[in-house]
Amino acid sequence: MFKSTKAMLNLCFIFWLKAALACELIDSFDMSTLFQKGDVMIGGIFPILNKQISSMPTFERKPLNVKCAGFDLRAFRWTQVMIFAIEEINNSPTILPNISLGYNILNSCASPTNTLRAALTLVSRTEENESTSACRPPLTALIAESGSSQSLILAGTFGPFQVPIVSYFSTCACLSNRAKYPTFFRTIPSDFFQAKALAALVKRFGWQWIGAIQSDNDYGRNGILAFREEVEKMGVCISFVGTVLRTYKSDKILAVVKMIKRSTVKVILAFVPEGDLYPLMKEIVRHNITGIQWIASEAWITAARPSTPEMYHSFGGSIGFVVRKMSIPKLGPFLMDLSPYTGRSSAFVNDFWEVVVGCSPPSVGALSVNPTEKSKKCHGNESLRASQNAFFDVTQLRVSYNVYKAVYAVAYALHYVLFCQPVGKKRVKPCLDVSQILPKEVNTVFFDQNGDPPASYDIINWQMREGKVQHVTVGNFTSTSHNAYELKIQEEQIVWRTGKMVIVPDSVCSNVCPAGTRKAQIKGQSICCFDCIPCAEGAISCICLTGATDCTPCLREYWSNQGRDECLLKTIEYLSYHEPMGIALTVVSLMGAVLSLSTVSIFLYHRETPVIKASNFDLSCLLLFSLFLCFLCPLTFIGRPTVWTCMLRHTAFGVTFALCMSCVLGKTIVVVMAFKATLPGSIVSGKFGPAQQRLIVCSCTLVQVVVCILWLRFNPPFPDMVFRYSNTKIVLECNPGSETAYYAVLGYIGILAAICLVLAFLARKLPDNFNEAKFITFSMLIFCAVWITFIPAYISSPGKFTVAVEIFAILSSAFGLLISIFAPKCYIILIKPEQNTKKHVIGKTVNNKV
DSSP states (O other): OOSOHHHHHHHHHHHHHHHHHHHOOOOOOOOOEEEEOOSEEEEEEEOSEEEEEOOOOOSSSOOOOOEEEEEOHHHHHHHHHHHHHHHHHHTOSSSSTTOOEEEEEEEOTTOHHHHHHHHHHHHSOOGGGOOSSOOOOSOSEEEOOSSHHHHHHHHHHHGGGTOOEEESSOOOGGGGOTTTOTTEEESSOOHHHHHHHHHHHHHHTTOOEEEEEEESSHHHHHHHHHHHHHHHTTTOEEEEEEEEOTTOOHHHHHHHHHHHHHOOOSEEEEEOOHHHHHHHHHHHHHTTOOSOEEEEOTTTTTOSTTOSHHHHHHHTTOEEEEEOOBOOTTHHHHHHTOOTTSTTOOTTHHHHHHHHTSSBOOOOSSOOSSOOTTSOBOOSOOOSTTOOOGGGOOSSBSHHHHHHHHHHHHHHHHHHHHHSSOTTSOOOSOSSOGGGOOGGGOOOOSOOTTSOOOOEEEEEEEEEETTEEEEEEEEEEEEOGGGOEEEEEOGGGOOOTTSOSSOOOOOOSSOOOOTTEEEEEOTTSOTTOEEEEEOOTTEEOOGGGTTOSSOEEOOTTEEEOTTSSOEEEOEEEOOOTTSHHHHHHHHHHHHHHHHHHHHHHHHHHTTTSHHHHHTOHHHHHHHHHHHHHHHHTHHHHSSSOOHHHHHHHHHHHHHHHHHHHHHHHHHHHHHHHHHHHTSTTOOOTTSSOHHHHHHHHHHHHHHHHHHHHHHHHHSOOEEEEEOSSOSSEEEEEEEOSOHHHHHHHHHHHHHHHHHHHHHHHHTTTOSOTTOHHHHHHHHHHHHHHHHHHHHHHHHHOOTHHHHHHHHHHHHHHHHHHHHHHHHHHHIIIIIOGGGOSHHHHHOSSOOOOO
16 A cells, blocks of 8 residues: 555656666657767756746647747856767777767756656667667766756656766755765765855854845755754844746746845845846846845856846845866867857757857758747858857856766766776776666766765855956865865955945844843844843943843942943942041040040049949949940941951950949949948848959859850851942941850840849939939930840941941940949039038938948
8 A cells, every 4th residue: 555646656657767768668859969879878968948938738639849948058068068078088098998978968948847858868769879789778877957956856766777867066955865866976066065155154244134035946945944054053044035936927026026125134145046046136136226245156156147237236246156167278179169060060059159159040950949030140151269258268167167077977987887997097908898887887986975076165256347247256165074164265355235345244133232231132023133221230241242142240249330331349348447437436436435544543533532432432443444445345346347356346345345234233232232231120231242242243244255255166256248238339247157146145235234224223212312323223224225226227227337336336325324323423523522521422311321
């Protein structure tokens, strides 16, 4: 069972063709031919006439002969090069000695169907090759074809029968599939290499937004497909792909013209044979479309028909690739001998004569297959010797040289088959008879594993010189091993579409985003079309990253500038001694320390007075000393944090204030105990003397010291960089390390303050003119109020202001204690010395022995 009717028909056709090839039963089509008999026959198919005039078959009778038009002078030269190469080999004593090569060349009309007709005609029985010998294929190899679609038909048809086909101009990469086309070879590089060359050219000049024109056949479609695969790896976008064909009606051509007009691209690749592109080129010129940089495939960049001043108006500066040019010196005289009046008169010579000489020769020999009634008649004495036609220039051959190489490749393969050794080895007698040659034995040479030659291209640029369009070579492309390549371009020699040789045209959908911005894809459009939006704060896109899709975030220590194109080091912030706030706090701190020392001095000088005695001189001096240390603590908070200052500021603050609160607690207990000692029957007198007071102070302070030692031992404070307060600043502050230890220190001070406040508040109304409990109560109220308001202020203050709030709380509470407790005593000592008496201090109602 077959999967489809198509598969069954294909199989039937193969069996039929195989039988036909074996016994030559196919009727030949009536086709003009260039023929010469030889011991070994080589076929040739060329698009001598490049346009088939279509006719609608009726299926009621045998179809009429195919009519073709449009004599192609360049294709005709390819046929002559094949004939020349065969005659040169026949006259060579080293290649195929004593063996003659023959040829049978037909016209394909650049049509896949007519190519198949020509191929079937070549393998069919003709009068020239009739023989009574056993059935054998009439051809050993086929030189064909120029179009990839035509070559695909030939390779698919004759591949199963292992007939070698050598193409001179079919570049489709699909033909490199050895599994499908095992006997297909070519002397022109595959489009696999041309696609890489075109992509390298696009990359070289930074074109990112281009259009494409393809022919509606295997050559165009596969060429653009290979090119697209290459350029998409580079981030290049193809805006549109227009499709043309020489047989298209004008409305389809105009649709492509409108597509070009609507697009914003300034660079267009045309992967189209010259015959298919020419109708579009005429419409582009007619619509006066200019300003486009055209990139050409090898199929039209050096074609003679479009290389005119008229076309140059729209296509000037075109750049593309062609195979390397070569010369065949002896070919010139051979071409000059072409004439309808000599023995070399054959098919298509009349058409050639009419195009080159400009007149129609009389019908001598073979008739023209494309007669022109309006052309003037020749006199018979015309000559080609003075012709300046590029047809006779044999120094810059490209495709013609590929035909020449194809013939020689077959000849070398035949020589090896017949003489069992390469050309150059002396062997006169063949090791195999000519009649024994089978097509499958003719393995061609000079090709890689895919049947392709090495890739080598010239880069051609259209330039206007002396009123003529010149194809100027401006570089080359060569493939190397491991799919590598080398592209060399003399940019200073290129004339661009602008007519200038310096300014390279650009083609982008959206301009490259400037520094400080990033690409934002426009929904529904190509990736090459985008908007540019500024980078977010803290991120940049510098000059080296222009066109980036994402901005680069700055490192933590840096922040973006206003233009978002540079990362700047963030401002380092800490409370320093050099700024006004630091200076003010330092001054206030030193002032408090001086006041503390001054108060100590006053107490020392007046220590024998009743006021000082009533104030417990020892605890007062110890309290003043602790306040002196409290005033010095803020100095450790000012300046750049270091490891030592961070450990010192928190522990010194905790220990000094614990000492201060312990002294205040001792003074409060002394007041309470003194009052109780005056009551009748009291037995506490003498139970709370100086020793007990020192014990309370030391024990209460020791608890804080132990907490601080443990803190420093296990998780001490350390300098830290804080980024959360501001995006543009780095705040240097002391990290407490252990939050638990930090709050334990503060909490312990708060507990001592609360006990002092309660005791002092209870003793505030004791009967005494100089009851110190009142002052202690007031000082504790200030102390607690300061530290209660400190908590929200500390949390909400950013950066260095957090440290300032902490210093302010320390100084406020210290000043509160100093002023509340010692200011009244100093006032009496210094201002009211008359009140500094025992009578005034003890009072009149109670004999208070404080």
